[in-house]
């Protein structure tokens with residue numbers, strides 16, 4: 068099977084970093100480009116982190132294109148208390164020597180999808196500002212994309228607020244545009260990603276992965292939360308990538324998702340109706356994660372990437 072072509076729109080971000088390691092190390096995927104958005108930390112840092120990760124991991128040929136600094140209509144929020152001021156927790160990767168690509172993320176997304184209709188999957192693991200702007204600029208991206216998979220939303224409880232998940236809450240208007248654009252959004256939300264917890268056993272395996280483990284994985288997850296025998300920080304964004312590599316890991320159910328943009332207590336909530344009530348589904352929503360197989364996949368890929376980082 069030829070590799071699935073993807074563009075990753077991200078805001079690294081600890082779990083974004085772990086998602087990038089997974090995508091880079093998976094022969095099932097071909098990364099055509101990385102686009103960045105302000106989110107967990109500001110755009111300058113998310114972009115710098117993407118550049119550092121690209122060189123540390125060794126995929127210098129993949130363009131990194133910066134995009135939107137903040138939400139469409141709202142003031143910027145961030146998650147520096149979760150990801151650290153740098154965005155990568157305790158990881159201190161060497162400064163990048165290769166530059167960002169010329170141009171803007173929104174144009175990169177539009178032109179990459181235009182160039183290969185039906186072939187490229189867009190994966191968004193940060194706020195949806197760039198994706199919404201791409202849809203507004205060229206509505207045919209929704210036809211050209213092979214699919215859009217996001218890490219974001221929740222049909223149970225939020226993490227930014229009781230009702231809303233961070234990536235949606237950071238730019239609810241953008242999310243509303245994306246969910247309302249006429250394509251089917253694959254929504255991998257907190258309901259699923261909360262299960263991707265880095266337990267002690269997982270962290271022990273990461274620790275034994277040479278520089279990848281000691282300089283990136285452990286300083287990231289160790290910063291993200293407390294690792295225990297049966298719990299630990301969830302590496303949300305990696306779930307979206309894992310779904311593309313092996314769709315059988317996450318069960319999807321059709322639903323209508325409306326994004327709350329006006330709620331006083333619920334702004335950014337992804338109101339998810341599995342009952343449909345006569346409406347056409349606009350989303351396939353992740354409902355279960357096969358945790359054991361998820362970690363088997365991840366740790367196998369990470370072990371492979373670890374070898375290449377040593378060389």
Ligand code: BDR
Pocket residue numbers: 080081082083107146149192193218226232233234303304
């Ligand atoms: C999402 O929010 C961010 O903090 C993470 O990087 C992830 O994309 C989880 O809610």
Ligand code: CA
Pocket residue numbers: 077078079080082083106107192193304
């Ligand atoms: Ca993210």
